[in-house]
Amino acid sequence: MKKLIKNPHLHFIFLGLLLMIVPKLAEMGLFKVSYVTTLGGTFILAIAALGLNILLGFSGLVSLGTAGFMGLAAYLSAYFTVDLGLSFELSLILAVVIPTIVGILVGLVSLKIEGIYLAIATLAVSEILRKTFEEFDFFTGGFSGKTASYPTLLGTYELDRAGMYYFVVAVLIIVMLITYNMMNGRLGRALNAMRGSEAASQAMGVNLLNHRLIAFALATMYASIAGVLYVHFIKYSYPSIWTLKLSLDFLAMIVIGGLRSIYGTLLGAFIVFAVPDLFLKQIPFFSEMSYVLNGVLIILVIIFYPNGLINMFADIKRLFNKLSKGEGK
Amino acid sequence: MENLNGLVLKVDALSIAFGGLKAVDNLSFDIKENEVFGLIGPNGAGKTTAFNCITQFYKPNSGTLLFKGRDEQVHDLQKKKVHEIIKLGLVRTFQNVELIRELSVIDNVLIGAHVDFISTIIDQAFRLPRARREEKALRKEALRILGVLGIEDRALLPAGGQPYGVLKKVEFARALMSNPRLIILDEPAAGLNDSETIELAKLIRKLRDELGCSILLVEHDMRLVMDVCDRICAISFGKFLAVGTPKEIKENRDVQIAYLGIEVEANA
Amino acid sequence: MSTFIQVILRSLETGSIYALAALSIIIIFRTSNIVNFSQGAVGMFNTFVVTYLFNTMGINIWLAALGGIVSSILLGIVIDLVIIRHTKKVHPEAKQIITLGMMMIVLGIAPILFGVDPLRLPKMIETGNLSVLGADISYNGLFNIFFGLLVMGGLFFILQKTKIGLAVRSTASNEYTAKLMGVPTKTVTMGAWAVAGALGVISGIMTAPMTSVTLHILDDVQLNALIAVVLGGFQTFYGPVVGAYIIGVGRNLLLFYGSSVWGGQILYILILLFLVFRPHGLFGKKIVKKV
Structure with missing residues (x-):
């Protein structure tokens, strides 16, 4: 029994079940219905952020193209389902595979050298993608944007807002589980070793270029999955969504929440995206300041609390234990 | 390819230069199976460079490096990339412990x-x-x-x-x-105290006897080298000086000159 | 032929803007070991200061520009004192992220202080054209080209020939040793942030008349400057400057003779491909790491 309680996989599944209650609470009138959209959106962004956390947290590489790749996948899926009439499943696969291939090509060019080249190359790529979103009218609808609808699963189950929310939570939990497995296995150890010492990891047989590529491909893949979910949950896509600003938000999420931490990523997504939307909106000054606050938080966390806010829980617990022990004496 | 009779590693005429400076110059030695082999030399003699060439961190300018792998095949190390070396059965440790x-x-x-x-x-x-x-x-x-x-x-x-x-x-x-078939230890005694060094010596012998692998020891600490090595190769300024048993090396005149201070102390 | 010369002259103008920004980035990289992604945003902020001084306070454009340079120097010093100085123990990758955080702060504060409407900033020299071999260039364009060269020439002179320059170069090659040798590395770093800030606002003032002053006025300049640094290599001060002029010329030629929409994008792809063959840039060398 104790083993079951400690099983990390069950924790993820339990979290998923907990998150699935939200639409029910909204139906009962305990929550505003719009909260379902906000939370679903947060989870979608968390998926992309998890990919970036593999890249930055584990392998120490920065990508500024997260939003660009996410947008590419969103447009592709909208185009495949609406214009070409493909099934949701097929379009999901294509809209994830195509950006991932683009990502691997970019990685092949930039990852051979120092890590910082990836940041600059992805910045250039996101600029190219932004231009593509604006100019390729037939595919993206240009500035007026592109709409998509809630998906129909397996050709029979038509999802509504709540249904799509459940689907998003399910995907989030699966992605978290997969990430947990990979990062606690051979791949995670190799990426950790690489970040610690390139020379030592090479001596242990880690092919640097391959593993950097894998990390970047995973980051692109996660961003693409998030892009597809986004366009079928929010149901539209504009060029102005997929900017550098959003890519920076992803960085903020993982740095603030906690590098290398799966739960930290979710916490970070909540702080960066949901908190301004749910709470700060009501306070006029703060809603304008949320971007500034994120910037300040990034800097403060990096300098003073490098493992991220997720560690607060452990630190508070430790402090509490210490205090209660002190009283016991 | 050459059959390495009873050898795990054969280094032949290895040379590498950095901007005109010959860090390793025409160095040759070989390591037998089940042998603890020492590579010694004063500071800047090119020991580290030599084994960085063997493990392919540096690509040597000339020479041959043959290695008998875990698969009993003889491999030309220079045809391998850094990360492919360990798979052959050649592994190294680091001077300043590189762990996560x-x-x-x-x-x-x-x-x-x-x-x-x-x-x-x-x-x-x-x-x-x-x-x-x-x-x-x-x-x-x-x-x-x-x-x-x-x-x-x-x-x-x-x-x-x-x-x-x-x-x-x-x-x-x-x-x-x-x-592994061959472990390269990069100054393993650095930072250890006397009793830890003695323990290390025991451990090195244990590895050779129980696991049947060869060990290339690149070391400053003369007592450790003289204590555990079956054979030693001494180099100075990238050039080969002498190879032989610890006793032979101790008595070798070239080595004494190159080492002077240290060697006098070790003899005493 | 005259259109070709026209294109080249334009390119030299944009080239100087990119070059100033690229020099700003490489100065920070060499002295603080940070790729400063906030370069464009901070330059944008100070360009808003100039616009505010000129439009709202009605100050003469030259004095307003001077005011912007002063504010950029002050802001650079503040950034060093408040943030950069406390990042000595921070991982190099995390330092880049700190500059991204700085970028977010500036992008968030600017609209609160200066509003969200696009503003206009005129040329330093309002009118006048010069004809060169049948091609026209405005006096302002010429001024930008020569002023850019002058600023960069001055900086290179200081770097190569003066004691201050020696201090900067020794800090750049090895901060720790420089410190031991008595170089005031803290002052050098602070000075670098101040100079980098000034270069940023100059590139902003030069860009402003071609477009309007918005939050994103320097996005393009910043991206081109970063790519110029990659193209020229991270190891020299002059490499990125040369890279910037190459990008300025290449981009305009592609825009004019290739595709007016995709010219810039095509150039980025060409440069990425170039890096496959020369990964360390035009003037960079592979550094053999000691293991």
Whole structure:
């Protein structure tokens, strides 16, 4: 029994079940219905952020193209389902595979050298993608944007807002589980070793270029999955969504929440995206300041609390234990 | 290809220069199976450069490097990339212990088995039976090796907080995890105190006798080298001086001149 | 032929803007070991200061520009004192992220202080054209080209020939040793942030008349400057400057003779491909790491 309680996989599944209650609470009138959209959106962004956390947290590489790749996948899926009439499943696969291939090509060019080249190359790529979103009218609808609808699963189950929310939570939990497995296995150890010492990891047989590529491909893949979910949950896509600003938000999420931490990523997504939307909106000054606050938080966390806010829980617990022990004496 | 009769490594006429300066100049030596071989020389003699050439961190300008791998085949090391070396059965340790502080001791050791995994990323992502079995077996092996080194009780602790002596052993364990034919130890006695150095000497002999692998010891500490090595190669300014048993090396005039201060002390 | 010369002259103008920004980035990289992604945003902020001084306070454009340079120097010093100085123990990758955080702060504060409407900033020299071999260039364009060269020439002179320059170069090659040798590395770093800030606002003032002053006025300049640094290599001060002029010329030629929409994008792809063959840039060398 104790083993079951400690099983990390069950924790993820339990979290998923907990998150699935939200639409029910909204139906009962305990929550505003719009909260379902906000939370679903947060989870979608968390998926992309998890990919970036593999890249930055584990392998120490920065990508500024997260939003660009996410947008590419969103447009592709909208185009495949609406214009070409493909099934949701097929379009999901294509809209994830195509950006991932683009990502691997970019990685092949930039990852051979120092890590910082990836940041600059992805910045250039996101600029190219932004231009593509604006100019390729037939595919993206240009500035007026592109709409998509809630998906129909397996050709029979038509999802509504709540249904799509459940689907998003399910995907989030699966992605978290997969990430947990990979990062606690051979791949995670190799990426950790690489970040610690390139020379030592090479001596242990880690092919640097391959593993950097894998990390970047995973980051692109996660961003693409998030892009597809986004366009079928929010149901539209504009060029102005997929900017550098959003890519920076992803960085903020993982740095603030906690590098290398799966739960930290979710916490970070909540702080960066949901908190301004749910709470700060009501306070006029703060809603304008949320971007500034994120910037300040990034800097403060990096300098003073490098493992991220997720560690607060452990630190508070430790402090509490210490205090209660002190009283016991 | 040449048949390395009874040898694991044959270094022939190895040379490398950095901007005109010959760091290693026409160096030749060979290491037999089941042998502890010392590579010594004063500071800046090119010891580290020499073994960085062997492990392909540097690409030598000329010379041949032949190695008899785990697969009993003879390999030309220069045709391999840095990360392919360990798979042949040639592994090294680092002078300033290169471990990952955040990971547990056993996870650090498991990195040594990186190239031995058969299960794919997909197997691992979904924890398919193949991946689980493999991870379990390799974990068991890692624990066994930690046991041989007497630190299995620390397996689950983070590497970050361990004392230096333990970290050195963890790095040993990581090297052993790859089931090597030849281990290159880069100044393993650096930073150890006397009793730890004696323990290290015991350990090196144990590795040779029990695991049947050869050891190339690159070292400053003369007592350790003289104590454990079967044969020693002395170099100075990148050039070969002499090779022989510890006794022969001690008595070699060229070596004495190159070493002077140190050698007088060791004789005394 | 005259259109070709026209294109080249334009390119030299944009080239100087990119070059100033690229020099700003490489100065920070060499002295603080940070790729400063906030370069464009901070330059944008100070360009708003100039616009505010000129439009709202009605100050003469030259004095307003001077005011912007002063504010950029002050802001650079503040950034060093408040943030950069406390990042000595921070991982190099995390330092880049700190500059991204700085970028977010500036992008968030600017609209609160200066509003969200696009503003106009005129040329330094309002009117006048010069004809060169049948091609026209405005006096302002010429001024930008020569002023850019003058600023860069001055900086290179200081770097190569003066004691201050020696201090900067020794800090750049090895901060720790420089410190031991008595170089005031803290002052050098602070000065670098101040100079980098000034270069940023100059590139902003030069860009402003071609477009309007918005939050994103320097996005393009910043991206081109970063790519110029990659193209020229991270190891020299002059490499990025040369890279910037190559990008300025290449981009305009592609825009004019290739595709007016995709010219810039095509250039980025060409440069990425170039890096496959020369990964360390035009003037960079592979550094053999000691293991």
